[in-house]
Amino acid sequence: MNSKKSIISLYVREEGSALISFVIAFPVFLLMIFSIMQISLLFNAKQLINYAAYTAVRTGIVSYDSNQVDESQVLNEVKKSACVVLASISPKLRIASYDLEIDASRLDLYRAGLTENFIERFEMAKTLTLAKLETSEDDLRVEITYHCPLVVPIINAIIYKGYQLTSGSYSTSHSIKYALPISATCTLQIEKFK
Amino acid sequence: MTYIQNFKQNNSGQILISVVFFLFVLISCLALTVNVGDRINKKIRMQNAADAFAIEGGLWFARALNMISILNISMAETLSSIIMLKAIDKANAKGKCILNSNISEASESCAEGNMSACRWLDKLIEIGVPGIDSIDEFYDDELRETISDLWEIMEWLEKGEDQINAYSNDMPLIADIASSEGEKIAKLNGAEMAFWLPKKAGLPVKKGELTDFSEVLINGGSGVNNFLQWNSILDMKSNNIKVRDSLKYLWLTYNESGPGSEGPDTSPLIPPVSSIYNSEVDKVFHSLGKSCGWEDYKPLLLTKNWQNQLNFLTFAGSKKIDEKLTIKYKTNVDSYDFSYNEKYEGVYAIAQVIVYNPNDKDLFNQEWMAKLVPFNPDLIDFKKDLNNSTILNWIDQLILLKSIIVH
Numbered sequence: 102m103n104s105k106k107s108i109i110s111l112y113v114r115e116e117g118s119a120l121i122s123f124v125i126a127f128p129v130f131l132l133m134i135f136s137i138m139q140i141s142l143l144f145n146a147k148q149l150i151n152y153a154a155y156t157a158v159r160t161g162i163v164s165y166d167s168n169q170v171d172e173s174q175v176l177n178e179v180k181k182s183a184c185v186v187l188a189s190i191s192p193k194l195r196i197a198s199y200d201l202e203i204d205a206s207r208l209d210l211y212r213a214g215l216t217e218n219f220i221e222r223f224e225m226a227k228t229l230t231l232a233k234l235e236t237s238e239d240d241l242r243v244e245i246t247y248h249c250p251l252v253v254p255i256i257n258a259i260i261y262k263g264y265q266l267t268s269g270s271y272s273t274s275h276s277i278k279y280a281l282p283i284s285a286t287c288t289l290q291i292e293k294f295k
Numbered sequence: 296m297t298y299i300q301n302f303k304q305n306n307s308g309q310i311l312i313s314v315v316f317f318l319f320v321l322i323s324c325l326a327l328t329v330n331v332g333d334r335i336n337k338k339i340r341m342q343n344a345a346d347a348f349a350i351e352g353g354l355w356f357a358r359a360l361n362m363i364s365i366l367n368i369s370m371a372e373t374l375s376s377i378i379m380l381k382a383i384d385k386a387n388a389k390g391k392c393i394l395n396s397n398i399s400e401a402s403e404s405c406a407e408g409n410m411s412a413c414r415w416l417d418k419l420i421e422i423g424v425p426g427i428d429s430i431d432e433f434y435d436d437e438l439r440e441t442i443s444d445l446w447e448i449m450e451w452l453e454k455g456e457d458q459i460n461a462y463s464n465d466m467p468l469i470a471d472i473a474s475s476e477g478e479k480i481a482k483l484n485g486a487e488m489a490f491w492l493p494k495k496a497g498l499p500v501k502k503g504e505l506t507d508f509s510e511v512l513i514n515g516g517s518g519v520n521n522f523l524q525w526n527s528i529l530d531m532k533s534n535n536i537k538v539r540d541s542l543k544y545l546w547l548t549y550n551e552s553g554p555g556s557e558g559p560d561t562s563p564l565i566p567p568v569s570s571i572y573n574s575e576v577d578k579v580f581h582s583l584g585k586s587c588g589w590e591d592y593k594p595l596l597l598t599k600n601w602q603n604q605l606n607f608l609t610f611a612g613s614k615k616i617d618e619k620l621t622i623k624y625k626t627n628v629d630s631y632d633f634s635y636n637e638k639y640e641g642v643y644a645i646a647q648v649i650v651y652n653p654n655d656k657d658l659f660n661q662e663w664m665a666k667l668v669p670f671n672p673d674l675i676d677f678k679k680d681l682n683n684s685t686i687l688n689w690i691d692q693l694i695l696l697k698s699i700i701v702h
Contacts (some may be wrong), residue, residue, distance in 0.1 A: 105609045119306055130313065134320055139325035152335045159342065178669070258346050292666050 132255065139253040139260065146249040147283055153186040154287040158243040161254055163289045165241060172234065180232040183245050187226040192250055192277075193218070194225035200235060226276040241286040248280040334642060337485075337613060341644035343612035344484035346667060350647035352477035352491055352607060353665025356650045359459050359469045359498055360663040366459075367594045367658050370452045371511050374592075377445050380438055390470040439508055449592050456595050460498055467497030477609065486611035493608075500603035500658065503594045511659050596658055608670075612643040 128233040161175055229250070235242040248271075251257030257279040264281055271282055398419055404412040461468045474491035481489035598604070647670045653662050 119309060130317065134317055137321055137324055141328050144328045148328070148332045148335055152339065156342075159346075160669065166667045202514055 135253045135256040137232075137254045139251060142252065143249060143281065143283070146247065147285070148286045149190055150184060150245055150247045150249075150283050153183040153230075153247070153284040154243055154245045156186055157183040157245055158241055158287040158289045160230055161234065161241045161243055162289050165291045176232060176234050179234060179243055180227070180230060183232060183243075184223055184230055185231055188219055188222040190249075190258040191222045191226040191229060192252075193221040194228065195221070225275075229277070229280070236291070239290050240288050241291050242286060244284055244286045246282050246284040248275060248277065248282050250277045251279040251281055312344040320441070324650045336472050337642045338644065340485045341611045341613060341642050342646070343351045344481040344486040344489065345609050345644040345646035347484050348477040348481040348486075348489055348491070348609040348611055349607065349646040349667060351480045352473035352609065353648040353650050354355040355469060355473040355476060356498065356605060356607075357665050360650065360652075360658065361661040362459055362593050363456055363498070364455050364658050364663070368661075370449060370592065370594060371508050371659070373445050373449050373452065374508055377442055377449075380442050380445070418464050445675065454594055460500060460595065462497075466495055469498055470494065470496050475605075481609070481611045485613070486581040487613045488610075489612070491607065492610075496604055496607070499604035500595040501598050503596040505593060507594050507596060513647055594658070602649075607650075609648070610643060611646075 157179045161179045164175055164178050226247075229248045231246040233244040234248075235244070251260055260281060261279040347464060398416065401412050401416040401419060405416050459469070463471055470491075474494065477488045477491055647668050648665050649668050650663060650665050652660070654662055
């Protein structure tokens, strides 16, 4: 009698229904919020990568000298200036100790008054960034590809798997588990000698 | 029923809490994206403004140097014309005298039956008589008048160079123009403040000597695609006599020796024209120059460390960022700190420009240009401007700039 009564009362009573709907809906909500966060971070990254491409190509046209072109040197400068921008959204690369005597480029950064925090991020940005140079007659075109780290849990794995299914995997030189390559291009006219 | 029991049983408003929380997350994510985009746009605009400022300012310096170059070339060409006219003047007088004496001697010995003297007489008449006969007093006066007019032109050209290198408001004129015009353009590009460093840099020029012209006159300058060449002058005709021939007579008068019996065409005494010409110009510059009072006319030349003086920096900045979507926090700071913060918040850009000459680096060619270069503060000498307190502030900002990354 008692058990029958309790089952009937389970159908009749409404106290826990809100809880159950909350339990069902909350993960979906959470996923939605996570995706909002991750996607806004990706948009943020996209804007910065666009800007990085602009600064990179500006560095390129400014240091381009058709009389004595050293493409690899220009590429180096271009990548460096892109990484300076992208350092602000990169995670830190943990390095055991800095050997300032050896690494001249890092010494330059120290001399410029940049903090260790920045340099760690800058080093990470270097591993995450790919730069490509293309020159036509008067134009310099730079393509920056940045492997943007996906930091929000759950949704990062979903985005990464989705990327792998649609575009296949990419060759990596970095240690980030989930990253989405985003690229931006910018073209400007070279400041050439006659 | 108590209040607490009522609260427990009432379900309305449950969703409100989660909506408020999630809306906060959503709006802050949106704000982040919008603000970063806004800042980046502003940063790119400031970079464009700084670049435009740098190029515009540098171009004014390049224009001034090109202007000085063309005036230098004009002075050299005027000087060359004066030398030529003087040569013609001299050659006319002395050539006339020599020809007449030669003709009278040759006609005498021809009359005595010397056949080679007769051939020589024919040659002399063929070359000289049509020209020499038409030289009269009027022509000589014209020539001298032209020469004095050319001296006047030299004076005006030199005045022009001084005007370009002048000062206005305790500042080199060209630096004044470069910074004010560039600032105008930076502001048109959206900058709220724009600076040009070093502020009081003038043109890296100094007065040379008259003899600085001689090398250009003999060998030609580097920017002389449109330079009046000596050969073309030598081929000119003045009163039916080629300048080349006038110079030959001039050379004859210097050597004080008549032609041999073989005649002028085969005479070994007449050297190639270029060597006549070179020795003549050297003579004019090194011996005659001072006695004529020519040293008053001097070209402007580049100073030794001109490359450092043609290296400029520009700032362009907007003082405050108007964040589109933001949750502001206020800090209790006094007015000094606030102004410092205001600077810190702004978006800045920096550009460096050099004025350069891709070919020969002198002031006798007009190929001066301006070009953006990678920013390198070590190349710029700030010491000159350090007395100015506002510039000290800028240098603070420069140091800040290097540590601020847009975000």
